Amino acid sequence: MATVLIVDDDAAMREGLAETVGDLGHLPVVAASGIEALARLGAGGVNAVLLDLRMPGDLDGMATLARIRARPEAPPVLVLTAFASPANTIEAMRLGAHDHLTKPVGRADLAAALDNMLQRARPDPVLERPRPPGGLVGSSEAMRRVQKSIGLVADGPATILICGETGTGKEEVARALHAFSSRRERPFVPVDCAAIRPDLLETELFGHARGGFPGATADRSGAFAQAAGGTLFLDEVGDMAPAMQAKILRVIQDRTVTPIGGRPLRIDVRLVAATHRDLPALVADGRFRADLYYRLAVVPISLPPLRERLADIVPLAEHFLAAFGKRLSAGAAARLLAYPWPGNVRELRNVVERAAFLVRGGMIAPEEIDLPGAPPTSTGDPDQDADLPGAVARLERRMIEGALTAEGGNRTRAAKRLGIQRQLLYAKMERYGLAADEATLSQITTDHVAKADSENGEDSGNIDRFP
Ligand SMILES: Nc1ncnc2c1ncn2[C@@H]1O[C@H](COP(=O)(O)OP(=O)(O)OP(=O)(O)O)[C@@H](O)[C@H]1O
Structure with missing residues (x-):
């Protein structure tokens, strides 16, 4: 005890x-x-x-x-x-x-x-002033796992590898790692390794000395030196040519960089790398060095695609729209939920920002959401929308909200009322962002449910006591 x-x-x-x-x-x-x-x-x-x-x-x-x-x-x-x-x-x-x-x-x-x-207890208390709020929106289970990992590793020295499809928010995670670390007052320097010509990447990362090569008329510091004391974010590291992979490995091992034509410099930089590629597969094919992979992936953080974290879609859309002082209608939200988002959060941001620019009123209607391959259809009344998945999602959400309200927030009984398993109800609540919906759930007090439970003689082992 x-x-x-x-x-x-x-x-x-x-x-x-x-x-x-x-x-x-x-x-x-x-x-x-x-x-x-x-x-x-x-x-x-x-x-x-x-x-x-x-x-x-x-x-x-x-x-x-x-x-x-x-x-x-x-x-x-x-x-x-x-x-x-x-x-x-x-x-x-x-x-x-x-x-x-x-x-x-x-x-x-x-x-x-x-x-x-x-x-097991975690020692190592850290006492510092509060950090700036992170820009990482999302309360899906997957996103909360990512947020917890960031909190656990932000202050440490370990190299982090962030993996995820394009547009899932890898750079946003790297920025949060920096913003919540003790290095936050120092620079965060992102370098997109895929966007820079291989022959220029070395100068970009390591810098060069005057006369280091023909045309080098002045010293130039590279990204490693610019990030001194801070964080260097190597984006699309999986696209790096083999020669550059070898050089980065040496930097990590020796903690020094050598500008082209210059002398070695000691560096104090936290390295965060990201890729949308399957690095273990590239390693297996011999296209990415295994030793560099293990050095980078000391702490791996994986960002699932947006279609696998449905609970984040509406909060993200509302977050992007808030900058325009606009909101989503229920019908528009249902359309966003029904779309698979191959371009992930970046695509979602483009879609809702386009709507925000083009719509004069404060509320985005379903037909104002322009999705590829899905012709906008609406009479203005969300219930008359012709898109079946959107209408089904809307109806499902409404029924779940209704059942939870009718049952005073008791999920066991709400699931019974809906004729589904409790686990399925949890999954659907997560999907529709209802698990974190304060308006629906936080008003329901413990004693309200405890009382309802005892009146119904429920087995307490099956009951969520803390709605
Ligand atoms: N969780 C999030 N909260 C708020 N904004 C986000 C989040 N995730 C992504 N974004 C926004 O979505 C866009 C794409 O995110 P980001 O550039 O971080 O993705 P990425 O995975 O690094 O993309 P790429 O693979 O193309 O480099 C950015 O505008 C970013 O601000």
């Missing part, structure tokens, strides 16, 4: 969590604020902490997390929030959170997280 400190300013949530922690065989102790939590920790004996992020007062959840993790022998901290954002996910992981879960947290998820955190 472990002693688990629950820190939440919401009494109902605190008590609901305490009950579940007790049911799971542990001893819950509660604190209503960060100050109270620190005082309780000072008394000793706490094995793990469940921490709400959004708390009033000077010591909010993030500051409390930093203070807890700065303690000697800090217990592991699981962050729970109804307001997950890319920035607070990355920041919490960077500050040493064991994990970052969005409320509602199901009993099974809580049990698994507690088991896991009680088995």
Whole structure:
């Protein structure tokens, strides 16, 4: 049995969590604020902490997390929030959170997280001022995994390899790695290795000395020197010619670069590389050096294509439209959800920005979304749209929202009402961005559901207690 400190300013949530922690065989102790939590920790004996992020007062959840993790022998901290954002996910992981879960947290998820955190604690607290918010939009499971990885590795020295189809946001991830690292005040220098002629790439990366080759009339610093103290982003590294691959490998091994015709310089640069190619396949074909691959892929981060993270489509579109002060209609959102996005986020951005430029009103209608191969069809009433996948997606989303509302947020009963398995309901909620839909779910309180559950005599092992 472990002693688990629950820190939440919401009494109902605190008590609901305490009950579940007790049911799971542990001893819950509660604190209503960060100050109270620190005082309780000072008394000793706490094995793990469940921490709400959004708390009033000077010591909010993030500051409390930093203070807890700065303690000697800090217990592991699981962050729970109804307001997950890319920035607070990355920041919490960077500050040493064991994990970052969005409320509602199901009993099974809580049990698994507690088991896991009680088995191993992460040391190495990092105490620094808050970071700028990242530009990485997305709350799909895949994107949250990426955000957590960024938080875990941003401050370290490891070389990162980001893989993903074109337009999935690899450069955006590289920028977030830099923005959340201790190097953020220093330059972030991107170099697109595929866009620069092979014979010019060496100068571009390493620079040259005056007279280093005919026509070199002055010294020129390369990208490695320009990124000193910061991050060098080598995009499309899979397109690099073999000779250049050998040179980059040498730079990584020796931590020095030699400008053409110049003397070796020691460098302090964090290297982040990206490719849309299948590098292991290129290695197998002998077209990419295996030794360089292993040096680059110390920490691999994989970005799935947008069609596999449907929950990100509407938030991304809204994010791009917000710059124009415009919004998506439900019908337009349904059309975006039904399209496969071969060009990924870049294509989505182009499509919605084109609509924003061309539409005078504040709301983008379905027929104003111009998608390749899908003739715009609408009478203006979303229900009259002729595109079947869009209409089906819209109906499905509406039915799920209706069932969740009717069942007070209880997913087990909502799934029953809809006649589908609970797992399928979860998948669909994720797909339509309903899992993170605060408006729908965060208003439903713990005791409301706990009461409904007890009235219905549900098996508590199957019930999500924290809607
Ligand atoms: N998660 C995200 N949040 C906000 N904007 C994003 C996100 N992902 C991608 N974008 C935007 O989509 C566009 C394409 O992203 P990016 O250039 O990072 O993709 P990429 O994978 O590096 O593309 P390529 O393979 O062509 O180099 C950019 O305008 C970027 O700002």
